[in-house]
Amino acid sequence: xxxxxxxxxxxxxxxxxxxxxxxxxxxxxxxxxxxxxxxxxxxxxxxxxxxxxxxxxxxxxxxxxxxxxxxxxxxxxxxxxxxxxxxxxxxxxxxxxxxxxxxxxxxxxxxxxxxxxxxxxxxxxxxxxxxxxxxxxxxxxxxxxxxxxxxxxxxxxxxxxxxxxxxxxxxxxxxxxxxxxxxxxxxxxxxxxxxxxxxxxxxxxxxxxxxxxxxxxxxxxxxxxxxxxxxxxxxxxxxxxxxxxxxxxxxxxxxxxxxxxxxxxxxxxxxxxxxxxxxxxxxxxxxxxxxxxxxxxxxxx
Amino acid sequence: xxxxxxxxxxxxxxxxxxxxxxxxxxxxxxxxxxxxxxxxxxxxxxxxxxxxxxxxxxxxxxxxxxxxxxxxxxxxxxxxxxxxxxxxxxxxxxxxxxxxxxxxxxxxxxxxxxxxxxxxxxxxxxxxxxxxxxxxxxxxxxxxxxxxxxxxxxxxxxxxxxxxxxxxxxxxxxxxxxxxxxxxxxxxxxxxxxxxxxxxxxxxxxxxxxxxxxxxxxxxxxxxxxxxxxxxxxxxxxxxxxxxxxxxxxxxxxxxxxxxxxxxxxxxxxxxxxxxxxxxxxxxxxxxxxxxxxxxxxxxx
Numbered sequence: 001x002x003x004x005x006x007x008x009x010x011x012x013x014x015x016x017x018x019x020x021x022x023x024x025x026x027x028x029x030x031x032x033x034x035x036x037x038x039x040x041x042x043x044x045x046x047x048x049x050x051x052x053x054x055x056x057x058x059x060x061x062x063x064x065x066x067x068x069x070x071x072x073x074x075x076x077x078x079x080x081x082x083x084x085x086x087x088x089x090x091x092x093x094x095x096x097x098x099x100x101x102x103x104x105x106x107x108x109x110x111x112x113x114x115x116x117x118x119x120x121x122x123x124x125x126x127x128x129x130x131x132x133x134x135x136x137x138x139x140x141x142x143x144x145x146x147x148x149x150x151x152x153x154x155x156x157x158x159x160x161x162x163x164x165x166x167x168x169x170x171x172x173x174x175x176x177x178x179x180x181x182x183x184x185x186x187x188x189x190x191x192x193x194x195x196x197x198x199x200x201x202x203x204x205x206x207x208x209x210x211x212x213x214x215x216x217x218x219x220x221x222x223x224x225x226x227x228x229x230x231x232x233x234x235x236x237x238x239x240x241x242x243x244x245x246x247x248x249x250x251x252x253x254x255x256x257x258x259x260x261x262x263x264x265x266x267x268x269x270x271x272x273x274x275x276x277x278x279x280x281x282x283x284x285x286x287x288x289x290x291x292x293x294x295x296x297x298x299x300x301x
Numbered sequence: 302x303x304x305x306x307x308x309x310x311x312x313x314x315x316x317x318x319x320x321x322x323x324x325x326x327x328x329x330x331x332x333x334x335x336x337x338x339x340x341x342x343x344x345x346x347x348x349x350x351x352x353x354x355x356x357x358x359x360x361x362x363x364x365x366x367x368x369x370x371x372x373x374x375x376x377x378x379x380x381x382x383x384x385x386x387x388x389x390x391x392x393x394x395x396x397x398x399x400x401x402x403x404x405x406x407x408x409x410x411x412x413x414x415x416x417x418x419x420x421x422x423x424x425x426x427x428x429x430x431x432x433x434x435x436x437x438x439x440x441x442x443x444x445x446x447x448x449x450x451x452x453x454x455x456x457x458x459x460x461x462x463x464x465x466x467x468x469x470x471x472x473x474x475x476x477x478x479x480x481x482x483x484x485x486x487x488x489x490x491x492x493x494x495x496x497x498x499x500x501x502x503x504x505x506x507x508x509x510x511x512x513x514x515x516x517x518x519x520x521x522x523x524x525x526x527x528x529x530x531x532x533x534x535x536x537x538x539x540x541x542x543x544x545x546x547x548x549x550x551x552x553x554x555x556x557x558x559x560x561x562x563x564x565x566x567x568x569x570x571x572x573x574x575x576x577x578x579x580x581x582x583x584x585x586x587x588x589x590x591x592x593x594x595x596x597x598x599x600x601x602x
Contacts, residue, residue, distance in 0.1 A: 124459075
């Protein structure tokens with residue numbers, strides 16, 4: 001569909017509301033035992049957030065003409081995987097963060113043991129949703145492939161592996177290639193998964209369009225991270241929801257610390273252009289994805 | 302097949318060897334990045350252990366006449382889920398154990414952050430295996446159901462939920478019903494999953510036989526735990542691989558602490574008898590499962 005900036009804002013708000021309804025549906029009720037665990041799961045997942053990953057799922061579905069109810073489950077699953085990874089990343093043994101999305105982190109609000117278990121249970125829930133959601137594609141083979149992608153891209157060769165590389169990098173000097181490798185795993189893999197889960201919901205999958213969407217996903221996955229690093233230097237603590245400068249305070253390698261602020265901004269712009277180029281085989285149907293790429297590099301939080 | 306005690310020992314040893322080969326196949330190589338994470342995953346999973354859960358998968362497959370290569374993946378997946386839960390249970394914020402299977406726990410051998418991530422990555426790997434293993438049943442719907450069971454029984458309404466109940470119970474007095482509820486979730490759910498994954502690999506699934514196997518699984522899941530609690534009182538540290546009395550030292554509720562040692566032994570015997578009764582619709586084909594039930598209550602570690 002052809003959209004302008006205002007229509008984009010409206011769509012994003014719709015998607016955000018839509019995934020929150022889906023998350024509410026799949027999360028365990030907080031008055032059901034074990035209550036403390038269920039409360040911690042809900043606290044972490046339903047925290048105010050941008051819902052970037054579900055938005056990508058919905059936008060890809062819309063681009064491919066797939067009914068949005070067919071991807072409600074996938075949208076919830078990727079947000080749940082993201083939320084579990086944030087809970088564990090924030091733990092004292094990892095990044096030791098007290099604040100997340102402007103509120104106490106899960107282990108500060110509850111306790112460490114509950115936070116560890118909430119992350120574990122959320123990961124299981126994500127796989128449960130995809131295996132169970134009756135509205136998803138009727139093609140069981142495609143759903144198995146979704147689970148294969150989600151498990152591969154969130155495991156040791158994806159997101160969890162990226163976090164391990166990140167931890168090993170604290171206090172060490174990385175070159176730009178090593179930094180990119182880390183982010184390709186830590187953030188990029190799950191962003192690619194969002195696009196792939198939506199594409200796998202399509203009744204027919206055209207390999208050329210799939211490859212184009214995957215290239216797009218790789219570009220925006222990295223531009224999102226470059227912008228995160230830039231915001232850690234220039235952003236406003238109140239808008240970010242976490243202390244500005246928290247990454248550099250931890251002596252974490254970032255794009256600005258390795259190539260400087262201006263070169264980082266240039267890199268984000270280039271990745272945005274590459275993302276648009278990847279989408280060139282799509283007509284205005286993909287405008288929503290084009291706006292998302294622009295949003296990723298222009299955002300303030 | 303008709304077996305005697307010696308044949309049982311041989312079969313168990315075969316299954317143990319078989320799952321170790323399968324685990325070796327699925328675990329990431331330790332010389333591949335991120336190496337420390339991969340080493341921690343391998344260290345925890347390949348630690349010497351009884352391989353109770355894979356043995357149950359193979360024994361159920363053998364009872365139902367299913368080729369064992371079709372369940373190699375399921376056998377590896379349940380052991381990997383079990384290993385991830387042990388890594389996280391042993392963490393300082395949880396049970397704070399230094400010793401597991403006679404060796405330093407994962408976070409003692411590596412570090413806490415690596416142990417958390419190794420657990421996370423192992424959980425993802427278990428789902429990857431079932432979604433990916435080409436030798437499993439060709440029925441994609443049955444495989445989705447396996448993932449559904451595994452995710453449900455390992456999540457907040459299963460294993461992770463049981464651990465949350467366990468943590469909440471430390472220092473409190475539970476009654477016997479509450480203690481059983483905890484173990485039904487914490488240990489029993491995954492034991493039921495073992496039987497169900499094997500049964501779902503069958504080309505045809507007879508509901509009566511499935512229900513009988515599930516009843517059997519419920520009995521042995523609990524008898525296993527009752528025996529664990531008994532061994533914590535009377536067992537030998539060297540044979541157990543963890544300090545004898547470690548549960549009661551943590552002031553954890555156990556069967557002997559609530560109903561006494563003799564009543565606990567009686568309970569284990571009753572559960573064993575119920576397990577045998579559940580199998581009464583099976584001929585000698587199920588002898589291997591009968592021996593397993595006896596082993597669960599007679600074991601010394």
